Amino acid sequence: MAHSGQRAPYFTPSLPFTGPIHGGLHDGLMVIISGTVLPTCDSFKIDFQCGPYPSPHADIALHFNPRFEERGCVVCNTFERQNWGREERKDAMPFFKGHPFEIRVLVKHDSFQVAVNGNPFVEYKHRIPLSKVNYLSVSGGVDVAIISFQDTAPPSAWCPRAAGITNAVFLPMQFAPGSTYSSNPAFAPGPYQPQTYPVPYHTLIFGGFYPSRSLIITGTIPLHADRFHVNLKWGEHIAFHLNPRFSEKTIVRNSQLHQSWGPEERGLPGGMPLLPGQSFTIWILCDTHCFKVAVNGQHQFEYNHRVPNLQQVDRLEIEGDVTLTCVQV
Structure with a gap:
């Protein structure tokens, strides 16, 4: 099997998107999703699925669902045998409307570890065997620039900020907990334009x-x-x-x-x-x-x-x- 790092990325997929994870999931694989939250976003979801069919047909090993409309929370869950399991809800919102994001999902033998914008965010214990997971689905109020795959990643690559790496795209995370896009004077509402990185x-x-x-x-x-x-x-x-x-x-x-x-x-x-x-x-x-x-x-x-x-x-x-x-x- 080819190294996961040699799997071609998905560039600017139109949403809703469902695509195969060639070679499946295994311990050490990191899936990186970069994009921008639309100013009108109510919620979006990322599903690691067992097969290509949208829910409620395919089982979903990890359902990652940021919800802006519910006072800002992220819900994780598993869909198995046509039923949702017990929700794991985190009352924190690391995403900002109208701003870029980067999600890194590190697959471990016992859990998914998710980092958002360079910071560890949530760990979700497996409820479905990794060997069954072979598709990724993204939908909701976001634009996705790239979905890519890295293999044999160094231990801290999934949370760059913990390794001392900072990036222009992560700037919104530096504000006080509880601050939001609309109440943050640095991000006054205006025409939607994707944020760019400074050059050099x-x-x-x-x-x-x-x-x-x-x-x-x-x-x-x-x-x-x-x-x-x-x-x-x-x-x-x-x-x-x-x-x-x-x-x-x-x-x-x-x-x-x-x-x-x-x-x-x-x-x-x-x-x-x-x-x-x-x-x-x-x-x-x-x-x-x-x-x-x-x-x-x-x-x-x-x-x-x-x-x-x-x-x-x-x-x-x-x-x-x-x-x-x-x-x-």
Whole structure:
């Protein structure tokens, strides 16, 4: 079976969405769901299902259901043999209307561990064997940017804030408990626009960029863009430099080790896949011998590793002419 980290993500699925979890669930698998809560959201739900049929047909091992209309709570439950089990209700709302979110569900042998926006949120003990769970469903008042899968994740990767990692997308979580989107002066009501990340963008990669791990970047390229770059680094070294250049209609790849650039790689068999004025998704998958890069779901090229120890690659840097809407590490 292929590593879970090599399972292709689901990009911008239309809701309601139901899709297979290829290879099923197992201890150590992490499912990451990034998106934005719509300003009109009353509730949304994420279901780990036994089969593709929507409830009430398929059994649901984990029903994760944030409800804004009930004074702000999150309900977890299991649906089995056409009946709901005992609700586990948490009277806290980690989501903000009109703002981005990131949910990380870490599958353990005895439970689902859920982190929201970098913070541990809830643990839900299994009531249905993991071996039966093979589909994921998302519905309700959210836009989903990406659903991705990581395998053999480092222990703290599921709650980045606990590991000292902060991100612009997590800013709403820094306000006092009980604060809400509507009462928070920093988020006064207004036209709905997805929040963007600041550029230059820098973040830690906790646990290093080992084989089977992937990185997903979504955004928009300004109309008059010249170039931007994505660097995977440690110290002053750049293990992988990915540099779209629009005037040259190519994506330059290179490494900078000991303050010296190596030979550039420029070939694009299918032509330049990134265009000014358009949105994009870049997926970088770390394989055993190379980085594999896909743009907008289409494989573009491979870049053979020039660094022997990828575990030391611990920083992501994105700079230049680009607007970032989501970064999944």
